[in-house]
Amino acid sequence: MHIKSIIIEGFKSYAQRTEINGFDPLFNAITGLNGSGKSNILDSICFLLGISNLTQVRASNLQDLVYKNGQAGITKATVSITFDNSNKSQSPLGFETHDEITITRQVVIGGRNKYLINGVNANNTRVQDLFCSVGLNVNNPHFLIMQGRITKVLNMKPPEILAMIEEAAGTRMYECKKISAQKTIEKKEAKLKEIQTILDEEITPTMQKLKEERSSYLEYQKLMREIQHLSRLYVAWLFVCAEETKLKSAEDLKVMQDNITQMQACMAENESKVQELTAQIQELQKKRDQEVCGVLKSLEEALSEVQRVDAKAQSALDMKKQNLKDETKKRKELVKSMEEDKKMLVVKEKEVSKLMEQLQAVQEDGQKESSALEAAEQHFRAVSAGLSTNEDGEEATLAGQMMACKNDMSKADTEAKQAQMTLKHAQAELKTKQAEVKKMDSGYKKDQDAFQAVRSSREKLQAELAKLNYEGEESLLDKRRQLSREVSQLKETYESLMSRFPNLRFDYKDPERGWDRSRVKGLLANLITVNDVSYATGLEVVAGGRLYNIVVDTEVTGKKLLEKGELKRRYTIIPLNKISARTLNQNVVATAKSLVGENNVHTALSLVGYEADLRKAMEYVFGSTLVCDTLDNAKKVAFDKRVMTKTVTLGGDIFDPQGTLSGGARSQSASVLSSLQELREVRDNLNNKEAQLQETERQLASLKGTAEKYRQLKQQYELKVEEEQILQTKLQQSSFHQQQEELERLRKAIEESEETLRNTKDVQKRAEEKYKVLENKMKNAEAEREKELKAAQQKLNAAKAKADAFNKKLKEKQQESDAVALELEELRREQATYEQQIQAVDEAMKSIQEQIDSMACTVSQNKHLINISVTFFLLSFFFQVSRMLEEHDWIQLERHLFGQPNTAYDFKANSPREAGQRLKKLEETTTKLERNVNKRAMNMLNEAEERYNDLMKKKRIVENDKSKILQTIEELDQKKNEALNMAWQKVNKDFGSIFSTLLPGANARLAPPQGCGVLEGLEFKVALGNTWKENLTELSGGQRSLVALSLILAMLLFKPAPIYILDEVDAALDLSHTQNIGQMLRTHFRHSQFVVVSLKDGMFTNANVLFKTKFVDGMSTVTRSL
Incomplete structure (x- = not known):
C-alpha cells in the first residue's frame, strides 16, 4: 500500500x-x-x-x-x-x-x-x-522523521534509547499497561483495606449489636404473649366482679334510698337508728369495695381527699378573712392616731416658726450690741493711748491729723494752679478757633442740609418697607427651604425603614369612584402601639402572620378590596362586623397573676394600644394569650390546671397546653413592632413637617403681590443709604467738621478746668477749718483727754451691761426654741412611723385580699370537684361494665367461658389476683424494654448479614483477580525480556550495517553501559576504523548525525511501514x-x-x-x- x-x-x-x-x-x-x-x-x-x-x-x-x-x-x-x-x-x-x-x-x-x-x-x-x-x-x-528528530536522538540517555527499542519491539505498550495494572492493583488494595475496615469497624459491631437486639426483641415478644394471656384472664375476672357488683350495687342503692327516705321522715325521733343504718351502709360499702377489688375504696378516698382539701381551703379562707378584718381595724386605729399627730405637728410647727423669728430678732440685736461694745472698747483703748478719732473714724494723734490737713491744703493749691493755666490756654484757643469756623460755615451748612434731606428720605422709605412686612416673606422663604430639606431627609429615612420591612407597605387602588378610604383601617401592625418595647418580640410572636392582616369595617369592603383593589400580593382581611373573638376570663387572669406575681404576667391585649373601634380585631389577634417575663413563669402559668392558656415569653418562646412548645435562638435583628415605633415617630414627624411646609407655601402665596413693590422700595432705600453714607463721610472729612470737633473738645476742657478750681477751693477751705479746730485741741490737750477718757469709760460700761442682758435673753430663747424643736422632731418621727405601719398594713391587706381571692377560687373549684366526684362515684359501677365491653370486644365472644373449669378463664386454677400482680410487673418490665428494644432488629440483621456476605464475596473476587494479574505480569515480563533481546540484536545488526553504508570504514552498535544489563539502558558505541570511541563527543557533527540517522532507519527496518x-x-x-x-x-x-x-x-x-x-x-x- x-x-x-x-x-x-x-x-x-x-x-x-x-x-x-x-x-x-x-x-x-x-x-x-x-x-x-x-x-x-x-x-x-x-x-x-x-x-x-x-x-x-x-x-x-x-x-x-x-x-x-x-x-x-x-x-x-x-x-x-x-x-x-x-x-x-x-x-x-x-x-x-x-x-x-x-x-x-x-x-x-x-x-x-x-x-x-x-x-x-x-x-x-x-x-x-x-x-x-x-x-x-x-x-x-x-x-515520520521530522526536522530536529536527529538532534533529539543524539541527546537521549541510555533508558530513553532502550525505550525506543521497546517501542519498536511493541513491548512499550505492554509496559504502560503494566504500570496502569499496578496502579489498579494499588487502588484495589486500598479498596480491600477499606472493605476490611468497614467489616471490622461497622458491619461486624453492627451485626453483634443487632444479634443482641434480636435476643432482646424475642424476649420482648415472649413477655408480650404472656401479658396478653394474663391480661385477658385479669380483665375477665374484673368484668365478672364488676358485673356482679353492678347488680348488687343497684339493689343496695335502692335499699339505701328507701332507708334514707324513712330516716328523713323520722330523723328527729330516731337518731340512734340513723347511726345504725349509717354503720350498716359503711359495712355494705366496705364489702362492696372488697368485691370490686378496691375500686370503690379508691373513689371514696378521692372524694374524702377532695372534701378534706375543701375543708382545709375553707378554713384557711375563713382565717384569712379574719386576718383581713383585724388588719383593717388596725389600719383605722393607725390612721386616727396619725391624723391627731398631724394636727399637733401643725401647731408645733407654727410655734417653732414663731420662736425662730423671735430668736433671730434677738440674735440680730445681740450682734448690734456686741459691735457697739467692741467699738466702745476700741475707743477707750485709743483714748487711753492718747489718740483721738478723725473724720474717717480712725484713731490718730493730733499732730498727725494736723500734718494731713497741711498736705491736703498744699495738694489742693497745686491742682488749682494747674487748672487755672489749662483754663486760660483753652479760652484763648477757643476764641481763635471760633473766628476760623465762621469763615467756612456757609459750605458746610449746605452739605449739612443735603445730608439731612437724604436721611429724611431714607427714613421715609424705611417706614414704607416696614409697613409692607416683606421681612416676614424672606423669613418664610428661609423657613420653606429649611422645611423642604427636613421633609426630604425624613422621606429618605422613612423609605429606608420601610425597605427593611416591605411587608408593612400596603397600597391599593380605590375599587370605585367616590371611595371612602376610612372604610379600610389598614395593616394591623400599623394600627397598634407598644408602650413598653421590651414586650415587642413576645407580642410579635403572639400575633404571628395576623400582624400583616388588613382590617376593614365590613365584609363588603373586604370583598371589593380583593376584587378591584389591585392588591400587589395576597392579604387576609379582618372585617370588624363579622370577626368573632375570644378573650380570657378574668378569673383565669387573676389565677395566673397569683401564681407568678402581679407584674410578671399580663394579657397580650393589655400591652397594646389601639383605637376603640378596632377592639374586636385586637381581641381576635391578642385576646386569648398571656405574656410572661421568664420561661419558668410562662411554663408555670401555661400548664397550671386552673389556667391552661397559651403563654409567650418576652423572648418569643411559646408554651401551649395543647402540647406545643417552640422557641430557641431568635433573630438578632430588631423586631417589627419595636422598629414600628421608630417608623411611626418618623412618619408623624414627616406629616408634621409637610403640614408646616404647606402652611408656609400658603402664606408665601398670600404675600406674593407685595414682592414687586418691595423690590422697588428696597432698591430706592439702598440708593438712599449709600448716598447718606457718602454725604456723612464727606461731612466727617471736611475741615469745618474737624474744627467743630476741636471747639467741642476745648469747651469740655474749659468746663473740666473750672470744675477742678471749684473743688480745690472747697478742699482748701475744709482743710483750713479742720486745722484751726485741731490747733485749739492741741492747746487744751490734757483736759480734752481726761474728758474723752471719762466719756469713753461710761460708754463702755453701758455697752457691757446691755450686751450681758441680751446674752441672757438670747440663751433663754435658745433653750425654749430647742425644746420645741425636739418636740417637733419627735412628732415627725412618730408621723413617719405611723405612715410606715399604715403602708405595711396596706401591703398586708393587699396580700391577704389576693390570697382570699385565690382561696375563694380554689374553694369554688373544690366544691365543683366534690360534685363531680360524688356523681362519678354513683355512676362508676354502671359505666364500668359498658366501658369494658367497648374496650375488649373479645369479652362478648368468650363471656360464657369466664370462671368455667378447664378453660383459659378458670379462676380457681389460675388466681386472678396473682395474675394481676404478675401482669403489673410484666408491664413495668416491657415498658422498660420498649425504650431500648429495636423492633426492626430482625430485618436489620438480615440486611447486615446480606451486606456482609456481599462484601466478603467481592473481597474474594478482588483477591483472586489480583493473584491472576500478578501471575500474568510475571509471565509477560519474561516474554517481554525475550522479545526485547531479539529486537536489540536485530536493530543492532541493521544499525551497524546502515552506519557502515553511510560512513564507509566505520562501525557502530548499541551496548549497555559498563556494569549494567540490556534492560537497564543502551548507549552508542562507534568505531572509526579499528578504534572504538569512548563517547560521541569525539566525533564531528556530521558523524554524530549519521549515528542518530542510522539508529532511526534501523528502527524502521525492524518493523517496516508501507x-x-x-x-x-x-x-x-x-x-x-x-x-x-x-x-x-x-x-x-x-x-x-x-x-x-x-x-x-x-x-x-x-x-x-x-x-x-x-x-x-x-x-x-x-x-x-x-
Whole structure:
C-alpha cells in the first residue's frame, strides 16, 4: 500500500486545488525554496492520517490549517489521497477487494471535521483503525522523521534509547499497561483495606449489636404473649366482679334510698337508728369495695381527699378573712392616731416658726450690741493711748491729723494752679478757633442740609418697607427651604425603614369612584402601639402572620378590596362586623397573676394600644394569650390546671397546653413592632413637617403681590443709604467738621478746668477749718483727754451691761426654741412611723385580699370537684361494665367461658389476683424494654448479614483477580525480556550495517553501559576504523548525525511501514554523506515508499521522482520533474 496521488485545496499555502500525481512506489523527493510549501505537502499527509498533536504539523488549532485562517474568502481545507492497494499482503483489514483506496479529510472554519473513505462518510476512529492496521499510527508516528528528530536522538540517555527499542519491539505498550495494572492493583488494595475496615469497624459491631437486639426483641415478644394471656384472664375476672357488683350495687342503692327516705321522715325521733343504718351502709360499702377489688375504696378516698382539701381551703379562707378584718381595724386605729399627730405637728410647727423669728430678732440685736461694745472698747483703748478719732473714724494723734490737713491744703493749691493755666490756654484757643469756623460755615451748612434731606428720605422709605412686612416673606422663604430639606431627609429615612420591612407597605387602588378610604383601617401592625418595647418580640410572636392582616369595617369592603383593589400580593382581611373573638376570663387572669406575681404576667391585649373601634380585631389577634417575663413563669402559668392558656415569653418562646412548645435562638435583628415605633415617630414627624411646609407655601402665596413693590422700595432705600453714607463721610472729612470737633473738645476742657478750681477751693477751705479746730485741741490737750477718757469709760460700761442682758435673753430663747424643736422632731418621727405601719398594713391587706381571692377560687373549684366526684362515684359501677365491653370486644365472644373449669378463664386454677400482680410487673418490665428494644432488629440483621456476605464475596473476587494479574505480569515480563533481546540484536545488526553504508570504514552498535544489563539502558558505541570511541563527543557533527540517522532507519527496518516521511533529515550533513543516504535508502528499503523533503542535490538525485514547489502570487504550486 503506497501513495498514488494527492489533491490539496485550501490547505495552508495551497489556496487553489492542486493535484500531485505520479508518486513512485519507492523513493520520492520534494524540493524547493524555503517557504515555498514543500513541508506543507508532508503536513497534508499527516493531516489526512488523522494526527491529533497539531504541533507536529506546525499549527495551534484546526483553523490555522485553512489558507490564511479563512480571511481570504476560503473557509475550508480539503486533502484527498489515493492509495495503491494492489499489494494485498499490505492491504488494510476489510479493504482487500479494493485496488485503490481514496481517503478525504475536510475541515471547515467554525464547523466540524469530515472524513470520506471512497466517497462514503466515516468517523475519525474508523480512519485511524484503517491506518493502524497497516502500521501507520499517526499519534505514535515512527514512520515520520521530522526536522530536529536527529538532534533529539543524539541527546537521549541510555533508558530513553532502550525505550525506543521497546517501542519498536511493541513491548512499550505492554509496559504502560503494566504500570496502569499496578496502579489498579494499588487502588484495589486500598479498596480491600477499606472493605476490611468497614467489616471490622461497622458491619461486624453492627451485626453483634443487632444479634443482641434480636435476643432482646424475642424476649420482648415472649413477655408480650404472656401479658396478653394474663391480661385477658385479669380483665375477665374484673368484668365478672364488676358485673356482679353492678347488680348488687343497684339493689343496695335502692335499699339505701328507701332507708334514707324513712330516716328523713323520722330523723328527729330516731337518731340512734340513723347511726345504725349509717354503720350498716359503711359495712355494705366496705364489702362492696372488697368485691370490686378496691375500686370503690379508691373513689371514696378521692372524694374524702377532695372534701378534706375543701375543708382545709375553707378554713384557711375563713382565717384569712379574719386576718383581713383585724388588719383593717388596725389600719383605722393607725390612721386616727396619725391624723391627731398631724394636727399637733401643725401647731408645733407654727410655734417653732414663731420662736425662730423671735430668736433671730434677738440674735440680730445681740450682734448690734456686741459691735457697739467692741467699738466702745476700741475707743477707750485709743483714748487711753492718747489718740483721738478723725473724720474717717480712725484713731490718730493730733499732730498727725494736723500734718494731713497741711498736705491736703498744699495738694489742693497745686491742682488749682494747674487748672487755672489749662483754663486760660483753652479760652484763648477757643476764641481763635471760633473766628476760623465762621469763615467756612456757609459750605458746610449746605452739605449739612443735603445730608439731612437724604436721611429724611431714607427714613421715609424705611417706614414704607416696614409697613409692607416683606421681612416676614424672606423669613418664610428661609423657613420653606429649611422645611423642604427636613421633609426630604425624613422621606429618605422613612423609605429606608420601610425597605427593611416591605411587608408593612400596603397600597391599593380605590375599587370605585367616590371611595371612602376610612372604610379600610389598614395593616394591623400599623394600627397598634407598644408602650413598653421590651414586650415587642413576645407580642410579635403572639400575633404571628395576623400582624400583616388588613382590617376593614365590613365584609363588603373586604370583598371589593380583593376584587378591584389591585392588591400587589395576597392579604387576609379582618372585617370588624363579622370577626368573632375570644378573650380570657378574668378569673383565669387573676389565677395566673397569683401564681407568678402581679407584674410578671399580663394579657397580650393589655400591652397594646389601639383605637376603640378596632377592639374586636385586637381581641381576635391578642385576646386569648398571656405574656410572661421568664420561661419558668410562662411554663408555670401555661400548664397550671386552673389556667391552661397559651403563654409567650418576652423572648418569643411559646408554651401551649395543647402540647406545643417552640422557641430557641431568635433573630438578632430588631423586631417589627419595636422598629414600628421608630417608623411611626418618623412618619408623624414627616406629616408634621409637610403640614408646616404647606402652611408656609400658603402664606408665601398670600404675600406674593407685595414682592414687586418691595423690590422697588428696597432698591430706592439702598440708593438712599449709600448716598447718606457718602454725604456723612464727606461731612466727617471736611475741615469745618474737624474744627467743630476741636471747639467741642476745648469747651469740655474749659468746663473740666473750672470744675477742678471749684473743688480745690472747697478742699482748701475744709482743710483750713479742720486745722484751726485741731490747733485749739492741741492747746487744751490734757483736759480734752481726761474728758474723752471719762466719756469713753461710761460708754463702755453701758455697752457691757446691755450686751450681758441680751446674752441672757438670747440663751433663754435658745433653750425654749430647742425644746420645741425636739418636740417637733419627735412628732415627725412618730408621723413617719405611723405612715410606715399604715403602708405595711396596706401591703398586708393587699396580700391577704389576693390570697382570699385565690382561696375563694380554689374553694369554688373544690366544691365543683366534690360534685363531680360524688356523681362519678354513683355512676362508676354502671359505666364500668359498658366501658369494658367497648374496650375488649373479645369479652362478648368468650363471656360464657369466664370462671368455667378447664378453660383459659378458670379462676380457681389460675388466681386472678396473682395474675394481676404478675401482669403489673410484666408491664413495668416491657415498658422498660420498649425504650431500648429495636423492633426492626430482625430485618436489620438480615440486611447486615446480606451486606456482609456481599462484601466478603467481592473481597474474594478482588483477591483472586489480583493473584491472576500478578501471575500474568510475571509471565509477560519474561516474554517481554525475550522479545526485547531479539529486537536489540536485530536493530543492532541493521544499525551497524546502515552506519557502515553511510560512513564507509566505520562501525557502530548499541551496548549497555559498563556494569549494567540490556534492560537497564543502551548507549552508542562507534568505531572509526579499528578504534572504538569512548563517547560521541569525539566525533564531528556530521558523524554524530549519521549515528542518530542510522539508529532511526534501523528502527524502521525492524518493523517496516508501507510509507516513510523524512523532512530535511540531511540538513546537518555534507554532500557526500547525503549521497550515501540516497544510496542506502535504495539498497535497504525495497518494500516501503519514501517521501523525502530535501534541499540538497545529493539526496534527490537518487530519487525516482522529484517534485518541485514554487510560491506564485501568494500561493504554492507543485511540478513533477522526473
